[in-house]
Amino acid sequence: MMIVGSHLSISKGFEYAAKEAVKIGGNTFQFFTRNPRGGKAKKLDLEDIKKLQKIMKKNKFGQLLAHAPYTMNPASYKEKVWEFAKMAFKDDLDRLEIIPCDLYNFHPGNHTGKGVEYGINRIAELLNDVLTGKESTWILLETMSGKGTEIGRNFEELKSIIDKVNYSDKIGVCIDTCHIYSAGYDIVNNLDGVIQEFDDSIGLDRLKAIHLNDSKMDFDSNKDRHEKLGEGTLGMEAIINIINHPKLKDLPFFLETPNELEGYKKEIEILIRNRE
Template identity: 80%
Template sequence: MIIGSHLSIAKGFSNAAKEAVEINANTFQFFTRNPRGGKAKDLDLDDIKNLNTIREENNFGVLLAHAPYTMNPASYKDKIWNFAKYAMEDDLKRLDVIGNCLYNFHPGSHTGKGSEYGIDRIAKLLNEVLNGDEKTTILLEAMSGKGTEIGRNFEELKSIIDKVKYSDKIGVCIDTCHIFSGGYDIVNDLNGVLEEFDDIIGLEKLKAIHLNDSKMEFGSNKDRHEKIGEGTIGLDAIINFINHPKLKDLPFFLETPNELQGYKKEIDILKTRRK
C-alpha cells in the first residue's frame, strides 16, 4: 500500500522523508512553493540526494507535489493567469530534478466568466507549458463544486483533457471529500461512481487519491476535510475505497486536519484494515 500525508518541506525534503518514515508512510505530498504566495526555495542538491537515498532505502512510492492555492489558470486576469503559467513551468523544471513525482493542481475558478471560458483558459495554459518531453505527469484535481470552481464534475475534467495537445501528460487526482461533497456517492455506490469515471474520463487517467473524510453532508458542494472515520463518509466507506480492486494500487495521500502523530494513527488504522 502506497500511503502518506501532506508534510512540510520547510526544513528540507530529506527531513520530510524522515518524518514520513516515522509515521509508517512510504510517500508524502508537499507544496512546491508557499501555498498562499508564490515564492519557492532554491533546491538544495545535497538535500535532494539525501531524500532519494531515504526513498530508496524505504521503498517509497511516487511523491505528490501540490501547486500553490494562488494559482488560478482559469482566470481572465492576465496577471493571475501569467503567474499560474510561470509557477507551473518552474515547478515542472524543479520536479524533473527531484524525480518520480506527480504534480497536482486545482483547475481554478472562472470567477463569473462561465465554465466553458475557464476550461479554455486552463487548456491554453497547459498547451503553452507542455512540450511533450516532461517526465512529470500533471494531475487535475476533482473539486467539490463550490462557487465558480472548475472541475466540479468528471465532464469538466474530461473537457480540459480533450483540449490539451499532449494529453498523455495529464491525469486526475480524486479527493474523496471533494467528490462526495460534489454529489458522487462513494459511500453507497462506489462501483457506480468508478464506472461513471471510466465511461467519461477513463480509469487509466486516475493517478492518485487524496484520502479525506468530510465535515459536510453529501452533495453540499463544500470543501471541509475531516479526520478519517470522523466525518460523513465514515471509516467503513473509506476502508471499502482503499480496498477496491480498481483503486488499491494507487498512491493515497492524507490531507486530514492532523498533526504528525494524528497522521500516524490514521495510516496505522488504514494499513491494518487493508486486505
C-alpha cells in the same frame, strides 16, 4: 504493498520530510512546490535531494506528489493572475525534473463569473503554452467540490480540459474523496458506480492518485471541509472500501486530514491494519 502518506512541509528540506514520513509509517508524502498562499519557491538543494533519494530507496517509497500553490488560478480572466499561474506552473515542472517526483497536482481554478466553458478554455490554453511533451511528470487535475465558480466539479469538466490539451498523454487526475462526495458522487453507497462513471468519462488509466479525506459536510453540499478519517460524513467503512477496491488499491493515497504528525500516524496505522 499499500502506498500511503500525508501532506508534509519541506521547509526543513526533503530529507527531513522523508524522515518524518517514515516516522509516521508512510512510504510516500505530498508537499507544496512553493508557498501555498504566496508565490515563492525555495531554492533546490541538490545534496538534500540526494539524501531524499537514499531514504526513498531504502524504505521502498512510492511516487511522491507535488501540490501546486492555492494562489494559482489557471482559469482566471485577469492577465496578471493567469500569467503568474503560467510562470509558477512552468517553473514547478522544471524543478520536478530534478526532484524524484512523478506527480504534480493542481486545482483547475475558478472562472469567477466568466462561465465554465471560458474557464476550461483558459486552463487548456495555459497547459498548451507550458507543456512540451517531454515532461517525465504526470500533471494531475484535482476533482473539486463545486463551491462557487470552481472548475472540476464533475468528471465531464475534467474530460473537457483533457480533450483540449495537445499533449493530453501527460494529463491525469487526482480524486479527492471529500471533494467528490461534496460534489454529488456517492462513494459511500455507490462506490462501484462512481468508479465506473469515472472510467466511462475519463478512463481509469488517467487516475494516478487519491487524496484520502473524510468530510465535515453532507453529501452533495458543494462545500470543501476535510475531516479526520472516520469522523465525518463518509465514515470509516467507506474509507476502508475505497482503499481495498480492486481498481483503486494500488494507487498512492495521500492524507490531507486536519491532523498533526501523531494524528497522521494513527490514521496510517488504521489504514494498514484494515488493508485486505
